[in-house]
Amino acid sequence: MAEERHIFSVFVENRFGVLARVSGLFSGRGYNIDSLNVGETDDPQISHMTIVTHGDAQIIEQIYKHLNKLIDVIKVTDLTTENHVERELVLIKVHAEPQKRGEILQIVEIFRGRTVDVNPTTLTIEVTGDEGKLRAAIDMLRPYGIRDLVRTGKIATMRGGVR
Amino acid sequence: MATTSGANILIESLKHAGVEYIFGVNGGAAMPIFDALYDAEGISLIPMRHEQGAAHAADGYARATGKVGVTLATSGPGATNLVTGIATAFMDSIPMVAITGQVYTHLIGNDAFQESDVIGVTRPVCKHSYLIKSSDEVADVVASAMHIASTGRPGPVVIDFAKDAQIHESLFHYPEQVNIRSYKPKVDGHPRQIAKAVELIHNAERPMLYAGGGVVLSNGCEELRELAIKTGIPITVTLMGLGAFPETHPLSMQMPGMHGSCCANYAFTDSDLVIAVGARFDDRVTGNLDKFAPNAKKIHIDIDASCISKNVPVDVPIVGDAKRVLAEMNKLVHRVEIEPWMRQIDEWKEKYPFEYQQKGDKVMPQYVIEQIYDIYPDATIVADVGQHQMWAAQHFKYTEPRQFINSGGLGTMGFSLPAAIGAQFGCPDKTIININGDGSYIMTIQELIPAITYKLPLKIFIINNMYLGMVRQWQELFHNKRYAAVDYHDNPDFALLAQAFGATGLRVERVEDVRPALEKAKGVDDGPVVIDFIVDEEENVFPMVPAGAGLGDVIRGLA
Ligand SMILES: Cc1ncc(C[n+]2csc(CCOP(=O)(O)OP(=O)(O)O)c2C)c(N)n1
Numbered sequence: 001m002a003e004e005r006h007i008f009s010v011f012v013e014n015r016f017g018v019l020a021r022v023s024g025l026f027s028g029r030g031y032n033i034d035s036l037n038v039g040e041t042d043d044p045q046i047s048h049m050t051i052v053t054h055g056d057a058q059i060i061e062q063i064y065k066h067l068n069k070l071i072d073v074i075k076v077t078d079l080t081t082e083n084h085v086e087r088e089l090v091l092i093k094v095h096a097e098p099q100k101r102g103e104i105l106q107i108v109e110i111f112r113g114r115t116v117d118v119n120p121t122t123l124t125i126e127v128t129g130d131e132g133k134l135r136a137a138i139d140m141l142r143p144y145g146i147r148d149l150v151r152t153g154k155i156a157t158m159r160g161g162v163r
Numbered sequence: 164m165a166t167t168s169g170a171n172i173l174i175e176s177l178k179h180a181g182v183e184y185i186f187g188v189n190g191g192a193a194m195p196i197f198d199a200l201y202d203a204e205g206i207s208l209i210p211m212r213h214e215q216g217a218a219h220a221a222d223g224y225a226r227a228t229g230k231v232g233v234t235l236a237t238s239g240p241g242a243t244n245l246v247t248g249i250a251t252a253f254m255d256s257i258p259m260v261a262i263t264g265q266v267y268t269h270l271i272g273n274d275a276f277q278e279s280d281v282i283g284v285t286r287p288v289c290k291h292s293y294l295i296k297s298s299d300e301v302a303d304v305v306a307s308a309m310h311i312a313s314t315g316r317p318g319p320v321v322i323d324f325a326k327d328a329q330i331h332e333s334l335f336h337y338p339e340q341v342n343i344r345s346y347k348p349k350v351d352g353h354p355r356q357i358a359k360a361v362e363l364i365h366n367a368e369r370p371m372l373y374a375g376g377g378v379v380l381s382n383g384c385e386e387l388r389e390l391a392i393k394t395g396i397p398i399t400v401t402l403m404g405l406g407a408f409p410e411t412h413p414l415s416m417q418m419p420g421m422h423g424s425c426c427a428n429y430a431f432t433d434s435d436l437v438i439a440v441g442a443r444f445d446d447r448v449t450g451n452l453d454k455f456a457p458n459a460k461k462i463h464i465d466i467d468a469s470c471i472s473k474n475v476p477v478d479v480p481i482v483g484d485a486k487r488v489l490a491e492m493n494k495l496v497h498r499v500e501i502e503p504w505m506r507q508i509d510e511w512k513e514k515y516p517f518e519y520q521q522k523g524d525k526v527m528p529q530y531v532i533e534q535i536y537d538i539y540p541d542a543t544i545v546a547d548v549g550q551h552q553m554w555a556a557q558h559f560k561y562t563e564p565r566q567f568i569n570s571g572g573l574g575t576m577g578f579s580l581p582a583a584i585g586a587q588f589g590c591p592d593k594t595i596i597n598i599n600g601d602g603s604y605i606m607t608i609q610e611l612i613p614a615i616t617y618k619l620p621l622k623i624f625i626i627n628n629m630y631l632g633m634v635r636q637w638q639e640l641f642h643n644k645r646y647a648a649v650d651y652h653d654n655p656d657f658a659l660l661a662q663a664f665g666a667t668g669l670r671v672e673r674v675e676d677v678r679p680a681l682e683k684a685k686g687v688d689d690g691p692v693v694i695d696f697i698v699d700e701e702e703n704v705f706p707m708v709p710a711g712a713g714l715g716d717v718i719r720g721l722a
């Protein structure tokens with residue numbers, strides 16, 4: 001069966017041990033987590049997780065069902081099959097000699113990024129977007145020498161309506 | 164209202180939830196709880212000799228009664244000793260609450276004396292878990308734990324209880340009802356799915372029912388019987404469900420799978436419709452999945468959606484409680500016309516019953532089981548793990564749910580003696596027979612002590628082949644008879660050992676002594692009786708579907 005990438009939106013009780021239960025569900029079955037992001041929702045008792053994973057249809061179905069089975073999980077949506085918005089933020093610390101700085105700042109401009117830190121030899125740049133945009137931005141900056149790169153992992157939500 | 168300690172609140176809460184017995188072993192971090200139990204009324208602590216035994220006793224109690232079994236241990240080694248028992252209950256979906264003492268909250272995470280991360284250690288082998296850090300939480304946690312353990316797909320829930328929270332005082336208030344917003348098991352099957360299933364049933368030519376432990380757990384055996392009898396569809400019941408449908412009934416094909424009946428296995432292979440109820444297409448049942456029921460459409464009724472289409476693609480999934488779904492189906496079904504199929508089934512049954520060959524004057528293990536059935540047909544059988552377990556499943560005819568108790572999913576050696584103790588506490592008026600193996604018995608033999616202390620009239624029958632027989636069988640068949648680490652001839656004399664413990668102990672070495680010994684055991688009712696049946700050492704369990712083979716390729720025996 002063909003492997004597919006899926007994005008799950010998971011609302012959970014904001015409680016001790018929930019993250020371990022969710023990640024244990026994957027590790028215990030040999031499934032992969034490509035990225036996982038957790039944060040509080042507007043209701044401090046509820047957290048939201050965005051989990052990006054991949055697998056064949058059967059594995060994805062099992063992941064969905066097992067997430068639902070966890071006692072602390074309130075709601076699971078497979079966003080891949082829904083109209084949704086996804087974003088990720090990356091911080092890139094790039095090597096920037098004074099004479100290259102102008103070029104780099106132009107690239108940042110094109111990707112609507114921001115410079116969040118500067119020192120004599122590096123610039124730290126923040127870029128937000130979907131996967132394609134982040135990849136393009138990183139590819140453009142790589143020739144200058146990337147010193148450090150940190151990403152949040154995807155966050156995603158359904159378009160329109162209320163949950 | 165006066166405040167009381169967290170430990171007292173725990174005990175009061177358990178009493179509110181209807182708990183009669185707690186099986187446990189004492190230790191530092193649980194001392195306030197044991198202290199609270201010391202003079203508690205309406206609830207009794209049964210001290211076991213090892214935490215694994217305590218967990219299995221709670222489990223056996225749950226399996227025999229359908230109620231939640233409760234076990235209690237201290238932190239660290241007490242808790243880790245419980246783990247096998249928790250995992251055993253988890254694999255068979257047994258409602259259980261396991262309570263562990265934990266070190267003081269300010270010491271948690273400090274590598275404190277006898278600290279272990281119980282929530283972490285048990286996470287993959289329990290349904291849910293709670294850490295209690297304040298006496299204010301106790302009643303709510305107990306109510307939730309009892310609710311979660313016993314509803315939906317049942318399973319063990321762990322409560323890890325910090326010692327300071329056991330000591331601190333709070334007001335006791337047991338919640339009237341439990342409402343967990345993220346936990347609402349779906350019990351009613353979808354009517355459209357049920358209608359689809361009924362249509363398939365009415366149009367099938369070679370239908371079969373395949374029922375498992377889930378039917379027993381949902382107390383749906385009446386409904387299952389009605390469905391089979393009303394439609395006239397033949398039925399196979401798994402190891403975990405034995406007794407859900409009477410094996411004495413003409414529609415019964417007995418147990419399927421690796422050591423199941425040829426009839427049930429051939430039926431799967433030829434069937435055009437498999438109706439699975441509370442069974443999970445376990446690999447020990449299906450054999451090679453590519454060859455499993457290749458021509459059959461599948462209906463699968465299960466309370467756990469994640470069980471459906473996990474191993475085998477299903478045509479009509481029905482998520483719901485087996486009892487309720489079956490009751491709905493029974494309103495819609497009628498008798499099906501399947502005479503040619505039934506003729507085929509009857510022919511297989513006739514030709515390939517569970518059988519064995521008598522070897523000289525040896526005591527054949529199957530013969531012992533047959534005689535047990537003959538003398539104690541209504542007894543509850545608690546079997547351990549190995550060849551004797553399979554013979555107990557094959558050669559005793561189960562007619563009532565909960566009549567056969569065993570560790571089917573995890574296959575935990577040592578399960579049966581403590582589980583039999585729990586079953587006897589739960590069902591004081593029933594005859595409880597523990598069919599044990601010489602290897603399995605020794606793993607939890609220490610639990611003979613509480614059985615004696617409480618004068619439990621357990622019948623402990625050891626099928627002693629002086630080997631880890633099931634492993635030896637595989638070595639004989641697949642490892643050129645290289646009998647590595649399975650020879651148990653150095654075991655002690657179990658009859659004498661029983662006497663040394665203070666129980667009645669008998670040794671049977673000759674065929675003619677089998678029945679008299681079994682009869683004699685009937686008369687022992689002031690404590691356990693152990694009979695060591697010295698049986699043929701190298702008898703094998705057949706039929707057998709070798710690992711990787713399809714059910715149709717079952718080996719009927721070594722001719
Ligand atoms: C705790 C545990 N360890 C090992 C095994 C593997 N195992 C399965 S059956 C078996 C042999 C059991 O021997 P015995 O109790 O004498 O039963 P027999 O097969 O001889 O009837 C073993 C070692 C197991 N199931 N459980």
Ligand SMILES: [Mg+2]
Nearest residue numbers: 600601630632
């Ligand atoms: Mg043996």
